[in-house]
Amino acid sequence: MAASNSLGYIIVDGVEGQIRGASLVVDFRGIPLDFRYTDPIRPSRLERVLYGSALDTYLREDLVLQSLLGAVEVKPQLWLCNDLDLLVPLRETGKVRAAFLASSSHAPLEAVGNIESAAEPNAVLLQADAVSAPLRVAFPPNTKPDEAQQAAEFLVEAAKMMELLEPFGRIQKAFLSLNED
Amino acid sequence: MAGFRDKLARHFLNQAEVWGGCDLSLDAPHVYTLQHPVTVHSLCPRMAPLTTSSLKTRGRLQLPNSRGFRFSIVSVKAKGTRVRRYSSRELRVYSASLKKKYTLKVRNGLSQMLEFPQERTNRLKWQTFRPNEPGEVTLAWYGPLIEDAVIKLALEKGRGTLLVWYNSQSKQFKTGGLYLCRRLGVGEKPEWRWV
Incomplete structure (x- = not known):
């Protein structure tokens, strides 16, 4: 389902050796229409040594990003990310317009x-x-x-x-909340 | 006689005879050959390297982009074949199990996200309009906000931000801003004003 006047925010976060991602689709008022998040992935140290930087790229782009975009039911008209490395794969996978915003x-x-x-x-x-x-x-x-x-x-x-950058902060707060749970 | 001439020449003419053509008989240097042939043992005799052509036929090779060639980790997976990789400690790694390990679950968290407030920062320094009445000072401006969709507002005093809960079912779209003003004087409390 494509929502008119909607923006999609996507974050793939790598902290403390674990990678996780979330996508939030909001209307122009910032009200959520769709929110998806992944369980964190924790590659072992051995896997990091064996696969090097290719592992990080694979987990972020091929696994987390593709899984999130595949799961989103309300498709936004524009995807936004705050990580430049995600911009090209976001455009290629999301099949809609994408931009980096900061x-x-x-x-x-x-x-x-x-x-x-x-x-x-x-x-x-x-x-x-x-x-x-x-x-x-x-x-x-x-x-x-x-x-x-x-x-x-x-x-x-x-x-x-709405404040255009605000949803990025809301996703980060959701991550913190999920960690506490 | 020759010795006498030599002494006279050295004494009067500062000449000294230099002897050359010593009969030095140096041995020719020995050249050694490798006595022990080096043998190369393959640790993974069953492991065949994947070439770009073989990757291409499997559809795993990504075309070059601005960051050069990238090979998906999936490309080097050996399906059904036990691939052994040796480290200095003879540790064995079964890469065939990686795919199963990295299955990812995506969860729907919309109901939780709807409970999160939006946050507005104080943007008074950018706001040119001030609703100042005599004896009043404007402390903050928060916006844009949809006044008719607001359920609850809370000021986070530590950071000076405004937390806003909207009614997600609201059909209102009319925007406004919220000023925080205070009358000058002892005991006066701040008050909110929609504009």
């Missing part, structure tokens, strides 16, 4: 909706609302300019009703 310390741009090139390739600064610093938004390589523009307009529309 805060910046840049001075506000002139008007809401304005876009300015950032230092990194495929990244821009986006003034999503009038009450915060511009956001750093990165798109997967080979994203067409009009596609990036549409995604930026979509984010500006959502920012009228």
Whole structure:
């Protein structure tokens, strides 16, 4: 089921030797429509030695990310991640638009909706609302300019009703809560 | 006689005879050959290396991307075959069991997530409008918020953030902001104001 005016947030977290992930789909008010999380995976030290960095990539991208995206029932119109390494696999697996989103310390741009090139390739600064610093938004390589523009307009529309980065923090809180359980 | 001439030459002419052509008979250096041939023993005689062509036919090879070739860990799995790998301590690892180990369960946590509040930071420094009345100071601004969808609000005093619980069934979308104001004076309490 595809929900109109919805954003998907995805985190694949690797702390204390365990990897886990969660996805949260919200409407433009930030109200959850779908939330999925994985059990943590703890590869042994021996497995880490045997497979090296390939293990981490496999667990994050092939296992956690694909499993989450496969399980989500309410498909968002735009997937957002806060880890640049996830951006390309997210785009390839999610089959919908994807972007990396992070805060910046840049001075506000002139008007809401304005876009300015950032230092990194495929990244821009986006003034999503009038009450915060511009956001750093990165798109997967080979994203067409009009596609990036549409995604930026979509984010500006959502920012009228919610704080765009806030759901990332909510997922982290959910992780803490699940740990306590 | 020759000795006498030599002494005179050394004394008057500062000449000394230099003898050359010593009859040194050095032995030719010995060249040794390896007496013990090195034998190479294969630890895994049954293990055949996977080539890119064989991976391709199995559909496991990912095309090169910006980070170069990547081989899925699944590619090197030996199905049904016991693959032994030796370390210095003769430890045996059965890689065929890895797939079973990494089965991942994805859980639906929507009901728990609906109980989590959203968090709004104080963004007064970005907000140009202040609803200041005479004798009043604005302490914070939280937004955007959907006033008619709010069930509960709580101020987290330690971090200065506002926790917001929305009614997930609400159909309201009208946005607003919430100011925290305080009248100047002793004993005056802060008050909330929707704008």
